[in-house]
Amino acid sequence: MAGSAMLFILLAIVWMSCPNCVKTSSNLSKHKRYEDSSARWKMPRHSRVLQFMNVETSEDQDEIDVRLKVQDHTRQGTFLRLRNRDFRHEALKNYSSPRVGSSGAKNDVQYLNSEPKTRTENPEYINSASPKSADLPSRHTRRNSTERPVRRLPKVLIIGAKKAGTRALLEFLRIHPNVAGSGPEPHFFDRNYHRGLDWYRNLMPKTFHDQLTIEKTPAYFVESAVPRRVFDLDPNMKLLLMVRDPVTRAISDYCQAASKHPVRPFEQMAMLNESQGVVNSKWSAIRIGVYDRHLYHWLQVFPFEQIHIVDGQMLVDQPAAEVALVEKFLGIPSFINDSHFRLRSFKGAFPCLVREDGSIHCLDRKSKGRKHPRVRPNVLRYLRDYYRPHNERFFRMVGRTFDWNG
Numbered sequence: 001m002a003g004s005a006m007l008f009i010l011l012a013i014v015w016m017s018c019p020n021c022v023k024t025s026s027n028l029s030k031h032k033r034y035e036d037s038s039a040r041w042k043m044p045r046h047s048r049v050l051q052f053m054n055v056e057t058s059e060d061q062d063e064i065d066v067r068l069k070v071q072d073h074t075r076q077g078t079f080l081r082l083r084n085r086d087f088r089h090e091a092l093k094n095y096s097s098p099r100v101g102s103s104g105a106k107n108d109v110q111y112l113n114s115e116p117k118t119r120t121e122n123p124e125y126i127n128s129a130s131p132k133s134a135d136l137p138s139r140h141t142r143r144n145s146t147e148r149p150v151r152r153l154p155k156v157l158i159i160g161a162k163k164a165g166t167r168a169l170l171e172f173l174r175i176h177p178n179v180a181g182s183g184p185e186p187h188f189f190d191r192n193y194h195r196g197l198d199w200y201r202n203l204m205p206k207t208f209h210d211q212l213t214i215e216k217t218p219a220y221f222v223e224s225a226v227p228r229r230v231f232d233l234d235p236n237m238k239l240l241l242m243v244r245d246p247v248t249r250a251i252s253d254y255c256q257a258a259s260k261h262p263v264r265p266f267e268q269m270a271m272l273n274e275s276q277g278v279v280n281s282k283w284s285a286i287r288i289g290v291y292d293r294h295l296y297h298w299l300q301v302f303p304f305e306q307i308h309i310v311d312g313q314m315l316v317d318q319p320a321a322e323v324a325l326v327e328k329f330l331g332i333p334s335f336i337n338d339s340h341f342r343l344r345s346f347k348g349a350f351p352c353l354v355r356e357d358g359s360i361h362c363l364d365r366k367s368k369g370r371k372h373p374r375v376r377p378n379v380l381r382y383l384r385d386y387y388r389p390h391n392e393r394f395f396r397m398v399g400r401t402f403d404w405n406g
Helices: 002-016 019-026 028-033 035-041 045-052 087-096 105-112 166-173 197-201 218-222 226-233 246-260 266-270 291-299 312-317 319-330 377-398
Strands: 156-160 179-181 212-216 238-243 271-273 307-311 352-354
Touching: 156 166, 156 218, 166 179, 166 212, 166 238, 166 312, 166 319, 218 291, 238 291, 238 312, 238 319, 246 266, 246 377, 266 271, 266 377, 291 307, 291 377, 307 312, 307 319, 312 319
Parallel strands: 156 212, 156 238, 179 212, 238 307
Antiparallel strands: none
């Protein structure tokens, strides 16, 4: 018994004389607590990131299936298949800048049309010349609605033609409660395609779910690369094409250029050799009016059922009737009528709009309805002869005729 007591006392003395043993014992649980953390940071970098994303992988996999349900992008989720060696770069690229013209376009459209949660607005757009009204929902705001308006990609494009009345058409359609129009022409599908869909959507007004966002860029009509880009974004896009007499359109185009800087007389611009009747077909004002060639590129991609032809002259003479045809094509209720317009006294000018509050809004006289110069009769005849075969082909393509051949 005495021997056992002496052994116990001896062990106690040895234990007390070893402070490191006491420290180690007291910190065993603490070290265990950080064991997983230390092991994690000893992993290869790609394994650490994947573990952070809660993705199970093995280092010997040649290709990793990364299923990232990005709820900020789309309510339904976007799943990305990424390679091991460059998945971080691709994940960030697809997260911050949706793909344009790729096989994932549908998911990107769903994302861009969904309500943003943590994304910030593009400062470049905030500082742009876009009107302040573009930041607000339509003037027909549902005051009793709890729905939050958001920016959405356009479902309708006014693709041209330049100087055919595209701005007037957009202004007229804005009267409709189910329509919201964009601000300045974004030129996304021709000049700014590289900026991506985030940039494009930030140029659109905030709308409710039952409103159509309409964008207008007349230059789209004559750019052969644009139809495929539009189709890649939305194969169901509805297209509005405004046309007018190509000779009158060319003169109007010339007047716009002449109002900005000095130019040669119209006859010198339009003719390469007036005495022989050779038209300058490379001049853009002439080239835009060759409607059949430009429409051909669009019909290579879109069915004609998704393209509506708007008569620019009818929009001047009978605006309510022409807009009613557009309403029917867009599938929105009939709303715009004669009471919304006030015809103007001078020839060729688009009518003024009567707004909800009774005020009258007219397109700027300085920029619209310019007085056309007098063009020599022989030049007009040469131009009509040049356009006649193109007009006939265009009439056959659209299944209707216009009084353009003089």
